[in-house]
Amino acid sequence: MHTWDLTPLYPSLDSEAFKNDTEKLKALVAKMNTTVDEMTANHENETAKLENYITLQQELMLLSRTLGGYCHLLLSTNTADDAATKAEEVLQTIMNGCVSARTRATAWIAGCDLDTCIAASTLLKEHEFILKEEKDAMAHQLSEKEELIIASMKQTGSDAWARLKNQMIGAHTVLMVQDGETKELPLTVVLNMAYHPDKAVRKAAYEAEIASYKKDENVIAACLSGIKGEVLTTSALRGYASPLEMTLINSRMDQETLDAMLTAIREYLPVFRKYLRAKAEKLGYTNGLPFYEMYAPVSEASKTYTYEDACDFLKKHFKAFDEDLYNMACRAIEENWIDVESRPGKVGGAFCSGVPSLKQSRVLLNFSNSFKSVVTMAHELGHAFHNECAKEESLLNLNSPMQLAETASTFNETIVKKAAIASMEKDEALAVLESEVSGCNQVIVDIYSRYLFETALFESRKNGAVSAKELCEMMDKAQEESYGDGLDPEYRHPYMWTWKPHYYYAGRNFYNFPYAFGQLFAKGLYAKYLEQGKDFVPVYKKLLATTGKMSIYDCCMSVGINVRDVNFWRSSLDMIKEDVDLFCELVK
Ligand SMILES: [Zn+2]
Incomplete structure (x- = not known):
């Protein structure tokens, strides 16, 4: 048994070191409150006050992450560790003591002459991006009273809709005939049958699943419609042009970068369709892959690794x-x-x-x-x-x-x-390739369909509530546009909006294209490595050091990668194309 060693953090939860650090954390939170009180009293000595605030924040973060991290790690290997659960709660309560100080500090920072302060201090220069980001975020804050109203209405709005949706999907059952007997199965069990080795089971599971949504579709559609309606209202109130703009700003990305990536994805959709059709043929279909075969195994990987x-x-x-x-x-x-x-x-x-x-x-x-x-x-x-x-x-x-x-x-x-x-041997290699390419297909093609669906959903929601029938039509259209003739049109999945949790987070819209970005960005870096060899490695490490302190565009540009250039994304997709070509060759 190989277990991790946590003793370099603390000898134990009831050690003197852990207790002392907990006391230290309390003292730091108290100090944060008095510091913020003094800081926000007026705008004199902004530079010195900001430096002091940043230093204190660093200390607080380091200590809370050390203590909290220790509890979290203990709990993840022993979820029944009551002492760790309790310690985590204590830490949370201590940290809650500086929430309002943070909010006041942010409002104060927004009123500072940041450029002058940053020019006068190396510490502030180092934190330029996050300071300015905080200031810019304040421009989208409403008055304290309005924020309070929104927060309270959210509890009875999007939070309640999301809870209802979770209850519906959690309790959702599917009627399926097994061994000549009709059984009522939990949705998760039926979804898992997509990986079943028997084709007949995969098909029956899909058909039973699709049929099962009729009873709940109106309620789930009302949940989604309610949540997206609230997002449209609040993002407009906060002065964003659209929920998409809000998502881009919050994730430090720009429209030009998104457009470049999507342009390249659209160009390479035929590559993925070629893969889907090759997989379909291997499994005995002539009209593209039915949705229920998306995860079907094509080859057995049997090699084991200790x-x-x-x-x-x-x-x-x-x-x-x-x-x-x-x-x-x-x-x-x-x-x-x-x-x-x-x-x-x-x-x-x-x-x-x-x-x-x-x-x-x-x-x-x-x-x-x-x-x-x-x-x-x-x-x-x-x-x-x-x-x-x-x-x-x-x-x-x-x-x-x-x-x-x-x-x-x-x-x-x-x-x-x-x-x-x-x-690897051919069969083994095919299994690895299949899981790689099918994973890329999910992260590129399916994610693209989700992006199209969510775009259409927001458009439609502007004109009023959206029905289950309309949602199914939008999903079907999004899948047609992204999967094309790769999927059998008789067997798409119009109900993909029901159980996918990503559409139901009011605080996280378009929770789809960042996945495609992540995957393609890493592939694009690998393409650069193949092209430049060892020279690329220091560039790569420099990039990794700076991903948290710049906009995505600036971070990539700092190592000479232009993510607004479609060609960069083409080179990423070429890496996948190579794998698809090899897959098609091996699968014959
Ligand atoms: Zn990860």
Whole structure:
């Protein structure tokens, strides 16, 4: 059993060190309140006050992340740890003590002459982007009274709609005939049948699922219509041209970059359709792939990997890319940063969590001896490497937008998959390729359909409530436009708006194109690596250090990558095209 070592953080929850730091945190929160009181009293000595505020914020963040991170890591390997749950609650209560001070500070910063302050201070210069971002965000803030009204109405509006939708989908059942008997199955069980090895089961599950929505569609449509209506109202009140503009500004991206990416995606849709048709033919269909075959296996991957195999494999291929990545992976393995195997009480899935006080990371896996597990390990070690490259940056500058947060993880996946495909037997390689290409198809083509759907939904919602029938028509049209003849038109999925949670977050609209950006951006970087070889590696590491302190465009431009140029995105998509071509050849 390989478990992670948390003792460099604290010996235990009831250690003196943990208790002392908790007391220190309380004192820092109190200090934050008095500092903000003094700071916001007037606009004298802005530079010195801002420096003081930033320094205090850094201290507070470091300590709260150390304490909170420790509890979180303990809980993720033992969800029943009552002491850690309690400690986490205590920390949360302490941190709530500075929420209103933060709000007051932000309002005060908006009134500062930032340019003069920044010109006079290296510390402030270092935090220029986040300071200005905070100031700009204030321009979209309403009066305190209006904000209060919106917040209260949200509880009975979008929050309530989202809760109702979750209840509906959580309780949603599907009638399906199994072994000659009609059974009422939970939706998740039926959705999982998309991976079933038997074609008849996959088809029956799809048909039963589609038929099951009739009973709930009007209620779920009312939820979605209500949420999107609220977003239109609040984004207009806040002075945004559209929900899309609000999303772009909040994620530090611009319309020109989005347009360049979407233009390239549209150009390459035929590549994905070629893949879908090849997969369809392999499975015995002549009119494109039915939606229910999207996740159908085409080849069995049987090779297994022990954790030790995975370590050797990753170390070997990381070393070929970069010595620093290799060294960090060795440290992660030898110094027990990784919690490897599943065990009772441990959370599922995988994640990487930065531990800034140690300048290290911790990685949680549920390693299952499959190649997929090796890829997941590479992915999470990519996040750890991202943390490693940015470890000298200010903690306040580490908040990367979603589009850039998966850069190093996706890049690592690409390193590993390319190496694996090149060295595997045909059947094994086909299984890896299929999972890679089908994953890209989801993140590019399906995401594009979701983007089209959400755009149409907002347009339609401007003129009043949207019905279930209209939502189905919009979804069908979005799938036709993105999947084209890759999907069998008889078997698309008009109800994809029902259970996908992403459409129902009022605070996160267009929660789709950032996924495509993340995937394609990492592929584009890999294309640059292939083109420039070793010279590219320092550029890549510099980029990773700065993803949290600039706009996406400026961050990429700082290392000479122009994300407003369609050609950059074409080079990303060419990487996928190569895999599609190889897939089509192997699948014959
Ligand atoms: Zn990730």
